[in-house]
Amino acid sequence: MSWRRVLLLLTLRSVCAAVLSASSALVLPDAPTIATLLGRWGSGPEREVVRFDAAEASAGPLGDERRLVHVAARGFAALGSKSQATAALKRRDLLLNGETVEGCRRVSDGDLIELNLPQPKRLAGDALDARVRFVRHLLEQGLSVLYEDEALAVVRKPAGVHTKRNTNPKYGALEDALPAILEPPDLSCMREVIPRPDDVGDEFSGKCMDEALPLPLAMHRLDVRVRGLCVVAKSRIACARLSRAFESRRVTKTYHALIVGHLPEAVLAAGEITSPVSGMEARTLVRELRREPHVQWGYLSRVELKPITGRTHQLRVHMASLGTPIVGDDLYWDLARESRAAAAMRPDAVKNVLDGSVASGVSSGEVVGAACELLDALPNVRRGGLFLESCAVQLQHPWSGEEVAVCADDLPRFDQLLDKAVRGVAVEEEGSEGGNN
Numbered sequence: 001m002s003w004r005r006v007l008l009l010l011t012l013r014s015v016c017a018a019v020l021s022a023s024s025a026l027v028l029p030d031a032p033t034i035a036t037l038l039g040r041w042g043s044g045p046e047r048e049v050v051r052f053d054a055a056e057a058s059a060g061p062l063g064d065e066r067r068l069v070h071v072a073a074r075g076f077a078a079l080g081s082k083s084q085a086t087a088a089l090k091r092r093d094l095l096l097n098g099e100t101v102e103g104c105r106r107v108s109d110g111d112l113i114e115l116n117l118p119q120p121k122r123l124a125g126d127a128l129d130a131r132v133r134f135v136r137h138l139l140e141q142g143l144s145v146l147y148e149d150e151a152l153a154v155v156r157k158p159a160g161v162h163t164k165r166n167t168n169p170k171y172g173a174l175e176d177a178l179p180a181i182l183e184p185p186d187l188s189c190m191r192e193v194i195p196r197p198d199d200v201g202d203e204f205s206g207k208c209m210d211e212a213l214p215l216p217l218a219m220h221r222l223d224v225r226v227r228g229l230c231v232v233a234k235s236r237i238a239c240a241r242l243s244r245a246f247e248s249r250r251v252t253k254t255y256h257a258l259i260v261g262h263l264p265e266a267v268l269a270a271g272e273i274t275s276p277v278s279g280m281e282a283r284t285l286v287r288e289l290r291r292e293p294h295v296q297w298g299y300l301s302r303v304e305l306k307p308i309t310g311r312t313h314q315l316r317v318h319m320a321s322l323g324t325p326i327v328g329d330d331l332y333w334d335l336a337r338e339s340r341a342a343a344a345m346r347p348d349a350v351k352n353v354l355d356g357s358v359a360s361g362v363s364s365g366e367v368v369g370a371a372c373e374l375l376d377a378l379p380n381v382r383r384g385g386l387f388l389e390s391c392a393v394q395l396q397h398p399w400s401g402e403e404v405a406v407c408a409d410d411l412p413r414f415d416q417l418l419d420k421a422v423r424g425v426a427v428e429e430e431g432s433e434g435g436n437n
Contacts, residue, residue, distance in 0.1 A: 028139050034132045037180040038123065041215055068096055068113070069103040074247070076115045087166055088115060117214060134172040135180045143177060146229065147406045150185040151238035151399050153216065154406045157230045159385060163221035178216040178232060185212045185234045211236040220246055220253075223313065225328075228255070228390025229406060233398075241398035246310075254392035254407075255305040255315055258414055259324040260336075260378065262291050262299045273318045277311040284308065284318050294421040295428050296379050300327075302414055315388060325378070327387040327417070337378050387414065 029037070065071070069085040072094055079085045079094075088094035089103050093116040096105060107113065123131055135143075141158035148154075155178070157163065162173040212235055219231045219242045231251070233239035245251050263286065267273060273284045285306040294300040301324070305315050313332070319325055320332035323340035391409040396402070 031132045041179045066106040068105045071107045135177045138177050153232045159227040163218045225386040229393050238398040252394040258327040258387035260297045261324040262301045277317045282309045282311045292421045293425045295424045300421045330381045333381045
């Protein structure tokens with residue numbers, strides 16, 4: 001089968017998946033149907049083994065890093081991050097030379113690292129009923145498939161749920177619901193995987209047959225409170241190549257956010273924010289999409305954010321550090337207050353107030369008042385959800401190398417809040433005119 005025909009089939013399959021996901025938002029499947037869908041995924045290899053090669057590791061992104069959690073996060077696509085490697089260690093699913101060791105243990109050349117892979121569990125009784133209710137709840141909250149083929153999928157994650165299973169064993173995660181909405185890969189027609197000479201260290205360049213993963217795996221994580229697009233791997237080669245693409249920053253993710261206030265003109269001119277997050281380098285591309293006056297907040301702005309690095313809560317920290325927190329972000333609201341206070345106390349800010357007061361001949365009391373206004377204290381945080389959403393993703397297909405771009409930037413709740421701000425200002429102005437008359 002030619003790759004042209006294969007890509008046509010993938011396109012047709014993605015269109016069908018989009019139609020099905022749109023219809024599922026209207027008519028939710030019943031409990032027996034969800035239970036049947038959950039049982040479609042079959043078993044796969046129970047264990048994956050990696051032999052550590054110090055020379056190869058030194059040439060890669062890890063450099064001289066030898067701690068087990070870092071090496072395992074790089075070596076196993078099913079983990080993908082240090083936190084997931086640490087969680088696997090706690091579950092005794094990650095072994096070094098057949099033993100459970102501490103995560104800071106240094107790996108030596110020739111060591112054998114083993115990972116017990118997650119297997120589909122045949123749920124029954126109360127456990128199955130609970131999983132079915134969980135899946136149905138996520139579907140009601142907007143869980144849907146925007147793109148799907150035999151290698152990968154892009155799904156929309158609702159807010160309020162973890163991305164990776166076992167992040168908090170007490171609660172379900174997005175990965176627990178994926179088997180109910182994604183088709184197990186049919187790899188019988190995919191006999192040839194195109195080598196990727198541009199992908200340094202690709203161990204599958206000479207491999208001609210892919211293997212299905214036992215369960216679909218999310219290749220990156222979204223914060224619990226963030227909704228939006230998440231890339232999912234369905235086959236082993238796709239998992240490895242996507243993991244490497246995320247690590248080397250070859251996947252473009254786009255977020256939209258509503259922020260209190262508006263970004264400084266210097267930031268808008270630069271088009272990026274480069275302040276460190278948790279002491280580490282962090283970079284976010286930023287663009288203002290819409291700005292509206294707001295009665296209580298001064299301004300309300302919709303911005304586009306593209307994280308180049310992937311620090312924890314990077315977008316939320318970057319917005320708060322400018323004194324423009326994301327609407328609903330109670331975690332970093334105080335940081336935004338502190339940032340506004342620090343900006344108001346800068347010598348150049350105070351000088352601008354004093355220069356203006358001298359020119360206009362105002363009293364000292366009015367100067368103090370103007371200086372206090374620079375603080376522009378934030379109101380209490382707005383409850384009702386975090387206004388941050390992952391709305392676009394762009395990557396190379398792990399089999400063909402063709403571009404896959406998925407966009408879902410139609411965000412009604414963003415527009416509704418902005419339109420409400422416009423109406424509020426109009427009402428305020430009408431009231432002021434009536435009082436003057």
